[in-house]
Amino acid sequence: MSSSTLLDPREAPAGPNRNEIIRSGLCIGCGACAALPDGTRVRMNFDRHGQLKPSGSREWLHDRNSDFSRICPFSPVSSNEDELAERHFPVARNRDPLLGRFDAAFVGHVEEDDFRANGSSGGLVTWVAAELLRRGLVDGVAHVTAADPTTDGDRRLFRYTLSRSLEALSAGAKSRYYPVEMSEVLETIRTVPGRYAIIGIPCFIKAVRLSCALDPILNERIAFTLGLFCGHMKSARMAESFAWQMGRDVRDVAQIDYRVKRPDRPANWYRAQLTLRNGETRGRDWWDLADGDWGAGFFQNSACNFCDDVVAETADIAFGDAWKEPYSADGRGTNVVIVRSPVLLDLIRDGMRSRRIELSEVDADFVIATQAAGFRQRREGLAFRLSWPRWGLRPRKRVAAARSGLSARRRMIYAVRYEISMWSHRVFWLARRLRWPGLYTTWARAALTCYHGFAYSRGRLGRMLDWLGSTGSEGRD
Ligand SMILES: Cc1cc2nc3c(=O)[nH]c(=O)nc-3n(C[C@H](O)[C@H](O)[C@H](O)COP(=O)(O)OP(=O)(O)OC[C@H]3O[C@@H](n4cnc5c(N)ncnc54)[C@H](O)[C@@H]3O)c2cc1C
Known part of the structure; x- marks a missing residue:
């Protein structure tokens, strides 16, 4: 469970404004600054390169007196991952220069129901979130689900949503390599009392931690943070490019699955599949696409060039893919998991005892080897x-x-x-x-x-x- 302490806003020096962060290529588009309760209603909009950015008045973008520089994950004056981890996990059993503080790490997958088959990897993210709901430890989970591009003004394919039922949560399984932002879910959490979990890539979880440090309401209501390991964030143009290369315009696309599972093929042979508005599906292997080599960096957000957190070091628990043999050859998908919260460690060990999840404990070197490229x-x-x-x-x-x-x-x-x-x-x-x-x-x-x-x-x-x-x-x- 989160054990955050509030920051004294006077502690941090005044830093850059939003305009400076955006113009320096350091805005990841998380939406945390658009959710600041400073009385201004601001939207996150796509820029001309298909990346989400805050768009507000000139005064708002240039304002140097707001809390912005303390909650922006790429601000040079906000707390870094080590400082946040020290505050949140003061008694963690292990410390590693690459993984940060943690209590235990595991490799494995979910056995129960269809979590593994429906997930991008071993299905553990959705299983842990479901377990938090089932045990009544949270009332809702903020995660990323398919949007309706026909009703969404700016034709987003995915967006952050708050799921309050197991059905809604399961419908949101799978990794979305697509820009998303948290402003609306953070505003809802601030408005609607309850306890919440939030799933996000490392810089988003960092933004949540920084926001909680300044906002007692968020701090009290966000009970768990579930991190996803991250290579980098893509722009919306990658979905458009995939559609082009499959002979369609992105406006014909109703849904995209970036990682269709084929148990007979290695997990790291990604296959993308489009579901068109007329119900047809089209699929291609990433390797056959001009920009399908993840490591080449096509459509990467420029802020990712300046990130040093692969494994969501500030999250209570973090999940990735076990990119290491024999696991990467198993098309059913296998997770690596780093646990930093005692409550979540108990939940994981309970799942192991009841054989609903199949995990083996591993050391830091194992986890690092799965993310060597990152x-x-x-x-x-x-x-x-x-x-x-x-x-x-x-x-x-x-x-x-x-x-x-x-x-x-x-x-x-x-x-x-x-x-x-x-x-x-x-x-x-x-x-x-x-x-x-x-x-x-x-x-x-x-x-x-x-x-x-x-x-x-x-x-x-x-x-x-x-x-x-x-x-x-x-x-x-
Ligand atoms: C942009 C991005 C980059 C990644 N890079 C790496 C990497 O380099 N190495 C690695 O090992 N793993 C990486 N991952 C994580 C990996 O893709 C899997 O998400 C992870 O292994 C969990 O799989 P699972 O089967 O347990 O999750 P699932 O059971 O499929 O659940 C995934 C959950 O995450 C939520 N979600 C999906 N996309 C997003 C998003 N963009 N932001 C917030 N929540 C989201 C879903 O709504 C769902 O609740 C990345 C994920 C993303 C989104």
């Missing part, structure tokens, strides 16, 4: 990116800027990935304006070839890169 990007890669000259605000990270000790190959991988994530937004924007999907897909295939050349090449280019560099690890990511 940690390289957020530690070694982040240190490298921080060493680059930068326009705008300088993020304050737990990783120091560093250039040395990195092989030529790794430098090129990080640089090309950065360029792909930046240019994918712009090239897609142009292709959309010109109604010319081929412009984008041709560019994306060329960019991917270049990225793979640096990442995987064992030929002449690879030998040259290896010769140029001397240290550093190499891999597919």
Whole structure:
């Protein structure tokens, strides 16, 4: 259970305003600032690149006196993950530089009912949330469900919702690699008394913790935070691009499943499936799509370049995929879980005893190995990116800027990935304006070839890169 203490707002120095965070590419679009009770009704809208951003009056965006800089997860003056974890998990049994504080970690899946079959991974996120509802520990769970693009003004495919029943919760299972924001659910939690759990990627959970530190009502009502490990956040254009490449316009799409499960294939062979408004379905493997290599960074939110939390270090419990053999070969899906709350640890152990969930305890090294690519990007890669000259605000990270000790190959991988994530937004924007999907897909295939050349090449280019560099690890990511 959350054991947060309130922050004295006078403790933190005045920091940047919303406009500075947005213009510096540090706004992840979580919506926490739009939910601040400062008397202004503000909406989160899509920008021209399909990313959610707060849109308010000029005064609101430039206001330096609000609590904004203390609750924005990318603000250089807000508390960092270590500080928040120290406040929330003071007696955690383990501390690890990559995983943060935690009591125990596990690998496994849900046995009970269809949780595993319906989930993206082992189904544990929905199972834990369901268990919180079943035990009456919460009245509602804030998570992400399909929106109705026909009635939604800005045609969102997904949005945060509060589910109060097991049916509604189960309908929201699966990972959505799509922009979402929490302003409406935070406002509802503030307005409607009750106890709530909230599910989110690491920076969203951090924003919730920071918001709770300033707001006694949220602090009292948000009883549990369930984190999802995160590689990075995508823009809405990825769904549009997938639709283009499956021969349809995104306006024809009623639903998208980013990870259709096929138990006969390895879990990491992602397959996307569109359900069209006329009921037809179309599917393709990510690997066949021009921008389907997750590690290449297509449509990544620029703030993710400056994130150093892979495993939701501030969440009471955090879940990811067990990207490690033999688990990644099992198409039914397997979770890794990090538990930081004693109440949730009891709940997990109860589930294990009653065989409703099948979990084995693992150590920090095991969990880290399942997220090796993410940690390289957020530690070694982040240190490298921080060493680059930068326009705008300088993020304050737990990783120091560093250039040395990195092989030529790794430098090129990080640089090309950065360029792909930046240019994918712009090239897609142009292709959309010109109604010319081929412009984008041709560019994306060329960019991917270049990225793979640096990442995987064992030929002449690879030998040259290896010769140029001397240290550093190499891999597919
Ligand atoms: C953007 C993103 C990036 C990710 N990157 C990684 C990664 O690099 N490595 C890794 O191991 N795992 C990553 N995950 C987590 C992984 O995809 C699974 O969500 C996780 O393993 C839980 O699977 P499950 O079967 O237990 O969850 P399920 O039982 O399928 O339940 C998932 C729950 O999460 C909610 N949800 C889905 N999408 C979102 C969202 N965007 N924001 C908030 N809540 C959401 C759903 O509504 C549902 O309640 C990522 C998830 C997201 C959304």
